[in-house]
Amino acid sequence: MEKFTVHTGRAVPLRHSNVDTDQIIPAVYLKRVARTGFEDGLFAAWRAADPDFVLNRPEYAGGTVLVAGPDFGTGSSREHAVWALQDYGFKAVIAPRFADIFRGNSLKGGLLTVLLPQDVVERLWALVEADPSTEVTVDLVAREVRAPGVTEPFELDDYTRWRLMEGLDDIALTLRHTDAIADYETRRKPWLPVTQ
């Protein structure tokens, strides 16, 4: 996983609440067995249906910070939603509220999801709509989002922050505790079912 410390890039305003994972990447794109190349599925239905959809507008091309409304990422557990955003080039998503599983997936995979209050999101929208070249900085070290006239702290637990900054994946970390797992296994209830 790539390390995340401080990222500065242009922002893309997505003025929608309840953006579900079926919109982020429709089911037909989930049939692939590879881990890369999901960028073409990102918001595929909206991109196809609406020439004015924000990702179709040239002034927002190359944006790396998505700024969305509340309850972003609701719906299915498909991690493909995170992969599609990353493959498209997004490094961070800012929203007032995220669905749990989506947020979990994103923070595991190194896409930083940043919780900011609705009024701050509104200010960011106004800023980048007025000037699409506006740059937004997502600073994980200082746990702060900065843009012209905006300096806003955000919360993220120390452990996740450390893991993202070091670019560490969970499996390697857990495998350091194989003894504890083996020990737990000796204490499991004897009647618990097995599949084989």
Next chain:
Amino acid sequence: MARTMAEKVWEEHVVRRAEGEPDLLYIDLHLVHEVTSPQAFEGLRLADRAVRRPDLTIATEDHNVPTENILLPIADPVSRTQIETLRKNASDFGVRLHPMGDIEQGIVHVVGPQLGLTQPGMTIVCGDSHTSTHGAFGALAFGIGTSQVEHVLATQTLPMTPFKTMAVTVNGTLPSGVTSKDVILAVIARIGTGGGQGYVIEYRGEAIRQLSMEARMTICNMSIEAGARAGMIAPDETTFDYIKGRPHAPTGADWDAAVEHWRSLRTDDEAVFDAEVVLDAAELSPFVTWGTNPGQGLPLDASVPDPADFADPTERAAAEKALAYMDLAPGVRLRDVRVDTVFLGSCTNGRIEDLRSAAEVIRGRRVADGVRMLVVPGSMRVKEQAAAEGLDEVFRAAGAEWREAGCSMCLGMNPDQLKPGERSASTSNRNFEGRQGKGGRTHLVSPLVAAATAVRGTLSSPADL
């Protein structure tokens, strides 16, 4: 200290706890399907890792599978590759798989309970958000992403941060014709699609205790539509009766020990929930959605709302967008909304009781002209049992299509899809834009409403027949 059921199950599964780190939790059962697992198995291969506990893992084919001609090769080459990849992975890594054509094949959340693999007090995960279904047994069950699937395959554990607890209490008795689907749609409409966020919901109260196991699964299934991490219901005699005698249920002295333990899992009387919601069962009625998220629902007796009546600007904008997509005008009576398709199935309502209750409504009647009704059993076992009871004949005689088991039109990854502009009454769980096919419009309903709607051609309850 007094604890809730969810907290008890969590505590029993802590492998390792360290200050400032998430708890490492042991996973008792890992369910696998073809869509969210290929990249996880690939990850294991690349790192030269094995599956730690194949004996706590089980796989089935559900999301992609066709529901017709299942013994022919799958026509869509991409779907076929995904199924073939699962078969290869299962065989390479020693994981038990129920492929198409197998009697235990079906939707992963139907298969676990029917095999008796889902039991109270367990931790259960799957790369699928509706894993919350298994909470109906008093298990702590949650959906995970593909990285976590790989993590569980490799270590049989997951690092998890603690949750908050919410009690949803449904007092009284449900009126006749009102099902657990109506209860959960009403709960989501009340608390919103983000209302359960960060919480494990425990459903309790008289109306919940009176529900069958299958009806309880419907409620817990849609906890995720309320944004919750998981849903749970305390195990009781109904739960034990359901599990007893199933292929993987404990037997003999193990059974007695298990039941004794399961009884201890209920929330302590003095335990405090972080949030509480109370509903009166007597006030509930058949419920349908009018919009494009599961929180946009109303009683069937109501009319399509006017976005101008929403005080909250975000909700107003969402309602406007939803009505435009759904092609509905404010003020139209929901009963007058005409559908093209009725879908009876999914992990929400594809179990034998769902098929039985819909068949009772349909028996001796005809599906309305111009309406197609798809009946897709949740598993091959459900299909077999329904056929043994003659339900397949009831549906066929009414003009409905009787299919093989799978997810089918719940998400339209197989050929069962809505065409652009088509409208369905669906017993599934998500009415998102395009969920059942590009440009398709979905109204979420109970099996009873689905059956009555098929007969009348407009959103209806059995009382309208």
